[in-house]
Structures are given as structure tokens and as C-alpha cells.
Amino acid sequence: MRIFLPLISVFCLLTSTVHARINVVTLPGRDSVQLTIYNSADLTMVKETRFLTFRKGLNKLEFSWANTLIDPTSVEFRALTHADEVEVLDVSFPPRVTNTLEWHIQSEVAGEVQVEIRYFTSGISWSADYVAEANKPEKLIALAGNVRINNNSGEDYENAQVRLVVGVIKLVEEIRQLAQQGRPGPMPPMPAAAPAMGNLRAAGMELAKVADMAEMAPKEIVKEGVSEYFLYTVEGHDTIPNGWSKRLPSFRAGDVPIVSYYKYENEQWGDQVIRFYRFKNDKESKLGNEPLPDGAVMAFRTVTPDNLYAFVGRTAVKYIPIGEQVELNLGNDLEVMVKPKLMNWVKTDIRFHKDGNVDGWTIKETWTIEIQNSKDIDVVLDIRRNFAGDWDIKTDAKSEKVDATKVKFVFPLKPREKQTITYEVTTRYGTNVTR
């Protein structure tokens, strides 16, 4: 529940002493407000502008933020107009009060000055989600991206410009923890050596109260690359009250070519065949204007000529840069079968130690893998087999050695197609090991 807005008052000091009588001026509300919301940390940068009336000389400006999640160490002030004539001399956090600071400002100008106040707050988050609709042959999808903004900061933001940052930033202290202290606390002891990965925060997604506010008209989202991050600026201004959630469309791309890609790797998924929609985040695929933030995906497929949909699955997509391949994991699919079978094995080249014990041997195994596509669509099947020790493989099937322990077989399969592949693996043990 919101109790207090950040309050700004201007006091003009009649004398230069701290105990001077002061003239309090109540200020109008914010002129503008901009929210820059991060999805990798519980952090939002708020930038607001206001018109303040200064008197020439020393001015005192008070800023308070009770019952909000504003980080007191982050609050900054700067003059946008008359910038060379308005100088912050110091910032004071007065004794015996929390959630209040005072700026002592020397002004060479008497009159109205536009100022910017910037601070970090906790409790506002955003996340991406997608809806993928495949056509019946599952060769094209329509992909729609949305962003959802959640405000649980304790503060209403009216008529705000919203910017969303896609990227992973490092925080060495939690903004929420700093906010709860009410004033700057002593800095914690520094780590002896900062870990390379740092303390990377996951976005908080708790919602006290969630409601979607339907948009009257879709808004354009302007995208901009900044350093290692991507900045989405939502067109126009939005009011995001505390406790509310707002969902905005981000992009929509039709006829994105996809491959129904299936993977089988016992060490990863057991005996299951996992289905993926595979496509590229590039111009050829009618995407590639922006990286795709990580988020939830709902996948559907058209099943009848009159466009009735079937739910294919719910999944999550990881962050995809521009130009990178996307794989939507849709889970196990029983209509594509992979059945490896050990058909024969033989132990050969047995060597004996002089005491009579066996100390070297070689095992030759013959495997077949039955594969079957029972679906009505073309698929690509990717089978990976892992081996250990001193091993060699012989096969007539098309294969690729991924690394020193893994071999990959990739087959395009037509609807209802069956195949059987065979390979022979030789593994040497004990004194038979040659490498």
C-alpha cells in the first residue's frame, strides 16, 4: 500500500547557519518521470524532472521517501537548466530521521530551474513472454512477444515513460536491503577478490496483486543497443500504480520458418525423444531486429483447415542474441521413436598376466538404433552417443565426432519414415589400452 509520495520541499536559508529560520516552499508534482526497469536484478532506475524555484544564494532541498523501496545511497540531483549556476554543495542525511535527505545547493540564479532527480528503487520488475502459433505442417510459426511490468515498489508512477533493460548487471549489494536501511549504512567489508561472475541477481517476480490492463492500441517499442544490454523504450507514457501489473505487446512476426528438430541423448533425457522448434533470430527468418529476452513460451499448432488450435506445450526460452539459433524445448514426443539396442558383443584379445590373471581385454559391441517418425510432418532427428576410455567407432551411417567422447547422428525423416542404423564400437581395457 502506498502511503507517501517522495516529497520534495525547498527551504531557502535566511542565514548560513544550520539553525536558521527557513522559508518552506511546497512544490508541484513531477513534471515527468522515466522508469528504467531491469529484468536480471530487482532494480529500477527512476528519473524524474521537476521545476523548482530557487533564491539566489544557499538553498536547502529536502527529499523524503517513507514507505517506498528507494535506495537512499542512489539519490542524485542535477540542474537541467542553469546547470552552471546551480551547484550541490553537499548531501546530508539528518540525524534521528530515516528516509530523508537534504541537498545544500548554491544557486547563482533566482527563479525557476528544471531539475532532474534520479534514484534506484526495488520492487518493480518486468518479464518477457511469447506465443508461438505453428501452421499445420509445422514449417512456419507466428511469433508474438509481450512484456509484463509489475509494480510492487510502494509507489505509484503516473504518466511514466518506461524503458526496459535486457541484460545481466552486477550488484554488490541488494537494492531492497539498502532501501530498508532508510539511510546509508556502513559499507560491508569488501571481498578480498571480487568473483569474476559477481553476484548476479534474478528478477523478483512476487506479486501482491496482479491485474492486466488491456491496451486500447498497440504501442511501439523502440529498441536500442547499449553496451552489453538492450534497451526497450515503450512508446508514450503509462501509469503503473503500486500493486498493478501491465502487459504490453513487444513485437509480432508471421511466417517464421522453423524446423521440427528432435534430440535423443540418453545421458541428458533418458529414453525420451525431446522435441524442439528450431529457428534463427535473423532477418531471413523475419526476426533479427532485437535480441529475444528469456521468458515463457506458449506454443500452439493449427490442426484444422478452419484454424482450430491445439496446445503443443509450455516452455521457456533462454536469451537469444540477434543472429543466434533459437530452440524451443516442447518436451517429450512419443510419435518420434529412437530405440537403441545392443545386438551383439564379444570380448576379444584377452591378455594374461604372468600370475594367470586377466589384465587386458577388448570389447566389440554391435548396436542398432531403430528410428521412426510416426508424425505427418518432416522432422530432423539428432541422436548423440557418448563413449568413454580407449574407443573407436565404425558405421556406415552419416555421423560426426562432436568431441573426444561424443558422436552425433543427424537424419532428416519424412512423414511415417522408418530407418535402422548400425554401428560397431570397440573399447580397449587394461593392458590393451593404447591411447
Added chain:
Amino acid sequence: MRISYLLQGLARDIVYKAVAEPDEKSFALRNYLRLRNDSGEDLADAEIGLGYGADFKRSIENGEILELLSERLDGVVIKKTLNWDAALQPWDPEYQKQTIGLPLTYVIQNDKASKLGAHTLLPGKARIFIKTGAQGDGVAFTGEDWVTLTPPDRELKLSIGQSRDVKVTQRKTKDDKTNIRRNTGNNVVLYDTDEIIKIEIENFKKEDANLVIVEHIPGYWKMVESTHEYTKKDAYTIEYRLTLPKESTGKKKTVVTLNYNRLNVQGNEPQNY
């Protein structure tokens, strides 16, 4: 008359705030002194100084916290690098549920060429912003890190976030035992190795990127062949410093291959163990 005494409860923190230019080759650094008076005494017109930057004369009440801008440094030279360490990061991103981020570091030399070097940088927290918008009139926060004590002519590294637009896939494509030596019980007691590491790097960014790759090779080893120059950091660590061309993906990706032998067999082993 001057009265001097020691006082407990007066503390100071150093806070750095920097705004980087959009090209990330320099930033404007502001150095703040944050004083905390918990001494039980109001201090009127106290002279405050850090030994560098501005000196101040201020009153600070008991219980008050006072923040002062002590130094403005513009055009401080920074070098942005991405880092990938084979001991810290997953080798194959395909098997990871989240996109692997490469730590992003600003490297700053505390010297005159970098528009610093006048004094030691004291420990404190640094918050880094970057200019945004066509006119560079906006800013976005890009991360924070602790500044460690950095004397003049030393290097400061600020690790502030991650890049997810550079993808590193490392695989060991050869891992053979060679020169196998056995004891009289026919057990393997000694061998050399022949190992090949293949590192495939894709830069999805629209700009070139600087990447530092750290590889760890245990034991006594000799490099047989490396496709790229490397620096030996210590007996077990080598480092590649690469400039990745923009949008070098797919067939244009950067491939580093290193072939090394780990050597144990000296040639003077006894005939019988």
C-alpha cells in the same frame, strides 16, 4: 590554544559514480566522500580532507551522514574486455538452460595517460552508468563493483555485468594417452598425453569485441601447436587476447585450436619397477 584528542565513531566511505561514453572508451568519474558522525559530538565548522581532491569546511551533527563531491575527473580512459575462463564457465552452452554470460570488465590504469594517477584510488563502491539516446542525454545503469585500493601506475578492474552476445563453446577433441609405461604387474604407472582443445567463438554483436580467454593446463606441459598467440601467465595458465570481428557467427566464427602434450615420461625410467 589547540586541544587534540582521539575520537571514536567518525567514519568515512568512498563512493564512485561514473558515466561512460556510448563507445565505452572513457568515462566521467565522480568521487564522493561520505562521512558518518556517530561520535556523540556535534562538530561545527570541521575541516575535512581526504589528502586529495577538494577540502571542505562543514558542520556535522552527531548522527548525521554527509556526502561531499571531492573530485571530478573527466575523460578517464577505460578498456572494455569480456572474459571467459575455462575453469569457471561451462564449456558447451547448448546444454545450459540459460544463456551463458561472459563477465564484462572495465580495465582502468591509474596513471596520467588515463587522466588519473595523481593519487591512490581508495576502496569504495563504484556505480557505472552509460549515456543513452541519440544525443547521449539519457543514462542507463550498467552495474557496480567494489574498487580495491589502487596505487598510482597500477591497474583497476571493475567487473560490472555480463555479455550474452558472445558465445564460447569449448571442446576437447583429442585426449589420448601416449608413451604408456607399465610396471612388472602390467599396471600403467606413467604416460604422456596428447590433447587438443577447440574453442569456437561467435560474436553476435554489431561491434568488434575484446575477449580474454583463460586456459588451465595442469602438470608439466609443452605446446605442440596453437592457432593463436597466447601469453603464459604462470606455469599452469595461458591467456589468449582476441579481437572478435563484429557479427562473426556461423562460418565466420573465430576458432582457436591448441594442441599440447602433458609430459611425465622422462626416458630414464627403470626397466623394472
